[in-house]
Amino acid sequence: MNELCVIGGSRYFGRRMVENLRDEGVAVTVINRGSSPAPEGVTHLVADRDDEEALRRALAGRSFDAVVDQICYTPRQAAIAARVFAGRTARYVMTSTIEVYAGLEGAPFAEDAVDLAAQGAPDASYGGAKRQAEAVLAAQRDFGFVSVRSGHxxxxxxxxxxxxxxxxxxxxxxxxxxxxxxxxxxxxHEPEIARFLAWAARADFTGPVNAASxxxxxxxxxxxxxxxxxxxxxxxxxxxxxxxxxxxxxxxxxxxxxxxxxxxxxxxxxxxxxxxxxxx
CATH class of the missing domain: 3.90.25 (UDP-galactose 4-epimerase; domain 1)
Structure with a gap:
């Protein structure tokens, strides 16, 4: 992997992931609203991901081996990303959450405990919105999609x-x-989820995957x-x-x-x- 785009990535384990990949020689592009500076030594693009046209303008002429989306919280954001990154990347990794299993019985949960093809009415809860965002990206056919369901x-x-x-x-x-x-x-552990996301971006599997110590x-x-x-x-x-x-x-x-x-x-x-x- 030579070119990686990270949506978000300016704080916490997203920032650590960016810094790790940068130090390994990966050309990293961070795109966010500009409220927090990106790490030194990476390309920083400023755009609001909720503004589809602004996102397209910021990414004009750019393509990537993979994208890691740290801040996809709603199905609308997922739909915008699916349209904007179609033809720009072969692989899309969404940072999801253990909260997609909220309300379910039968722990420990394997990935198939959530049926992404059977999402119903809009769910405004954190876990519900993440589930539906996963479902939108899983349904598109323009790039390989991975959802990393991180433990706390x-x-x-x-x-x-x-x-x-x-x-x-x-x-x-x-x-x-x-x-x-x-x-x-x-x-x-925080350094571990940073390593896991970088590993997932480089791998060739698709679909949801649980990440926990x-x-x-x-x-x-x-x-x-x-x-x-x-x-x-x-x-x-x-x-x-x-x-x-x-x-x-x-x-x-x-x-x-x-x-x-x-x-x-x-x-x-x-x-x-x-x-x-x-x-x-």
Whole structure:
């Protein structure tokens, strides 16, 4: 792969992926609205992905071996991308989410737990909109399509504040609000999802693929890694507390050749970094 386009890619694991590929000699083009600077040493195009004509103008005369779409959140955005990148790339990788399995029973979820051909009425939820965006891109025939369903990401320059929520509550002696009987979920280390996306962009398989470190994690174990916590139940539950098991089967990815790490190998370091950042 010589030419890669990344939609988004200016922060968190998208930025790490861009920097890794750049350092490996890949010619990376980042396209976003310009609110955040792209990493040094890459081509930066400014356009709003929701404005189809502006996107076409920004990409005029350009083509790529692959595209990694970090910020496709709706079926409308997917439809615009399908039209604009037709004829510009042979491969399109969408960063999707474990949330596409929200509301389903039968964890750990394999990729076929979601029937992309059977999406119905518009679903405004985060997971529902991601499912429908996947369905739009999967239905087109102009490029090979991959949807990377990422586990919950921990580590790195996390802007979500979810792990910080736990660190601060435990440090301040406040109870962590959880479900009556919280269940485990799948997680992935921030550098690992960056590597996975780059690997997926270079590969030749298509379709949905789950990405998560080996070994699930529940709210009890997460809190225990931070410190001694008090718990209570209530409606305003903390992030990463789940009513039902929310884990993914990653056998497709491992069968295709990607070697995942173990959650237990990186969790202590992630917690240590989060505690240090919260103390600043």
């Amino acid at each position: 990401v921990l580590g790195g320059e996390d802007f979500t504040g979810r792990l910080e929520h736990y660190v601060r509550r435990i440090a301040e002696g406040l109870p962590v609000i959880v479900h009556e009987n919280p269940k485990p979920s799948s997680f992935i 080996h070994g699930d994690l529940d709210v009890w174990r997460l809190c225990a890694a931070i410190g001694r916590a008090a718990y209570t139940t209530g409606e305003d539950v903390s992030p990463y507390s789940f009513e039902r098991a929310f884990t993914m089967d990653t056998s497709r990815a491992t069968g295709l050749g990607f070697a995942f790490s173990q959650v237990g190998d990186w969790l202590p370091g992630v917690v240590e970094e989060a505690v240090a950042c919260a103390a600043v």
